[in-house]
Amino acid sequence: xxxxxxxxxxxxxxxxxxxxxxxxxxxxxxxxxxxxxxxxxxxxxxxxxxxxxxxxxxxxxxxxxxxxxxxxxxxxxxxxxxxxxxxxxxxxxxxxxxxxxxxxxxxxxxxxxxx
Amino acid sequence: xxxxxxxxxxxxxxxxxxxxxxxxxxxxxxxxxxxxxxxxxxxxxxxxxxxxxxxxxxxxxxxxxxxxxxxxxxxxxxxxxxxxxxxxxxxxxxxxxxxxxxxxxxxxx
Numbered sequence: 700x701x702x703x704x705x706x707x708x709x710x711x712x713x714x715x716x717x718x719x720x721x722x723x724x725x726x727x728x729x730x731x732x733x734x735x736x737x738x739x740x741x742x743x744x745x746x747x748x749x750x751x752x753x754x755x756x757x758x759x760x761x762x763x764x765x766x767x768x769x770x771x772x773x774x775x776x777x778x779x780x781x782x783x784x785x786x787x788x789x790x791x792x793x794x795x796x797x798x799x800x801x802x803x804x805x806x807x808x809x810x811x812x813x814x
Numbered sequence: 815x816x817x818x819x820x821x822x823x824x825x826x827x828x829x830x831x832x833x834x835x836x837x838x839x840x841x842x843x844x845x846x847x848x849x850x851x852x853x854x855x856x857x858x859x860x861x862x863x864x865x866x867x868x869x870x871x872x873x874x875x876x877x878x879x880x881x882x883x884x885x886x887x888x889x890x891x892x893x894x895x896x897x898x899x900x901x902x903x904x905x906x907x908x909x910x911x912x913x914x915x916x917x918x919x920x921x922x923x
Contacts, residue, residue, distance in 0.1 A: 703857070
């Protein structure tokens with residue numbers, strides 16, 4: 700079965716540079732979530748989109764922005780990168796938006812290293 | 815979403831059942847109990863979920879107490895590949911999922 704695709708899988712950037720992470724949800728999934736997981740930490744919710752509109756926001760820095768496109772893929776844009784942005788970034792998708800019984804399917808993640 | 819409490823770590827012998835507890839004493843009537851696991855830096859993987867009835871699938875069983883204040887995830891025959899961090903989440907929908915600390919399960923040969 701098709702899964703969530705994330706690209707790139709690994710990314711190395713310098714401080715103050717910009718990075719763009721991409722997420723392709725499972726076909727017919729219209730909701731996308733982004734999570735950040737620092738070393739030794741649990742996944743932290745960043746932002747979510749439903750039908751191309753932002754639906755909720757977590758602890759996402761102002762330097763980060765995201766959007767969902769007409770084909771439902773999503774991009775997380777990160778500017779003025781800091782060393783502390785080094786983390787795993789996961790995308791998840793679901794097909795039943797916002798209800799209590801909603802299973803999220805996660806991608807393999809993008810490992811970002813900021814030097 | 816209700817806060818969940820899990821033991822930080824547990825051990826299990828390979829081939830034995832692994833029973834992972836979760837306390838969610840403030841769960842509301844419409845919150846589902848979801849379990850995910852994360853195997854060493856991979857994306858979290860859905861395991862099972864339930865509302866008030868016990869559930870079973872090919873991966874695990876979920877036992878929810880009658881008052882819904884706690885639940886137990888059961889891996890019937892744990893293997894080394896089940897070593898992972900297991901997250902119990904009480905979820906009411908709303909486009910946002912909060913992961914707690916989880917239980918780190920070590921399956922030993």
